[in-house]
Amino acid sequence: MALLDVRELAVRVDGKNIIENVSLRINKGEITVLMGPNASGKSTLLYSIMGLQKYRVVKGKILFNGKDITNEPSWKRARMGIGLAFQNPPKILIRLRYLSRKIAELHSFHESLENISKLLSMDQLLDRNIHYGFSGGESKRTELFLLMLQKPKLALLDEPDSGVDIESIRSIADCINRLAENGAGVLLVTHQGYILRYIDNLGRGYVMYNGRIIYEDDAYIVLKKIMIQGYSGLASSHKKA
Numbered sequence: 001m002a003l004l005d006v007r008e009l010a011v012r013v014d015g016k017n018i019i020e021n022v023s024l025r026i027n028k029g030e031i032t033v034l035m036g037p038n039a040s041g042k043s044t045l046l047y048s049i050m051g052l053q054k055y056r057v058v059k060g061k062i063l064f065n066g067k068d069i070t071n072e073p074s075w076k077r078a079r080m081g082i083g084l085a086f087q088n089p090p091k092i093l094i095r096l097r098y099l100s101r102k103i104a105e106l107h108s109f110h111e112s113l114e115n116i117s118k119l120l121s122m123d124q125l126l127d128r129n130i131h132y133g134f135s136g137g138e139s140k141r142t143e144l145f146l147l148m149l150q151k152p153k154l155a156l157l158d159e160p161d162s163g164v165d166i167e168s169i170r171s172i173a174d175c176i177n178r179l180a181e182n183g184a185g186v187l188l189v190t191h192q193g194y195i196l197r198y199i200d201n202l203g204r205g206y207v208m209y210n211g212r213i214i215y216e217d218d219a220y221i222v223l224k225k226i227m228i229q230g231y232s233g234l235a236s237s238h239k240k241a
């Protein structure tokens with residue numbers, strides 16, 4: 001049984017259909033990759049799986065550990081073990097050190113906070129308000145840091161590699177690998193796919209285009225196809241097929 005099973009999902013946002021007939025599966029301890037051009041519906045899919053209120057499922061089902069969670073609120077999904085790292089997280093007027101300790105206590109995170117902090121080079125950020133004046137890489141590392149403290153069963157990562165330098169990408173990849181090693185299923189959204197060269201235990205890869213899944217295969221094969229054909233070329237060949 002898959003950890004997450006999305007079946008023929010259609011989602012509407014502000015009265016507009018954004019994704020249509022999307023299906024994918026994620027297994028425990030495996031990193032599933034979702035790629036696609038900008039505005040293809042990737043973030044909408046993640047937010048719908050998380051159950052954010054703005055994203056209305058009009059068709060299909062979302063199953064988590066075999067349970068239908070399609071109509072469950074986001075807070076209940078979070079309690080079940082689903083966690084989300086935003087692409088553009090909001091600023092929070094709380095010191096990172098304080099919030100990280102509270103999250104660690106809530107989720108009984110027993111590993112040293114200092115170890116995770118060092119892995120993501122967080123030391124200089126801990127006594128700052130969250131995301132205030134953070135660079136792109138700092139915000140992405142902060143999101144992943146807070147997510148890891150939640151010990152998620154399913155981690156939804158919205159382009160953690162966008163707008164960050166090579167060193168940040170490597171440390172982010174190390175943490176994603178650690179999530180999978182600890183048994184979490186991971187849905188990794190990436191636009192360019194550069195981070196995949198540092199990722200272990202890749203599972204399936206999916207390509208989303210204009211709100212639909214147009215191609216799926218082993219993640220490395222998906223990346224190779226995109227590198228050769230590009231998103232529009234892959235979409236054209238899909239239509240001809």
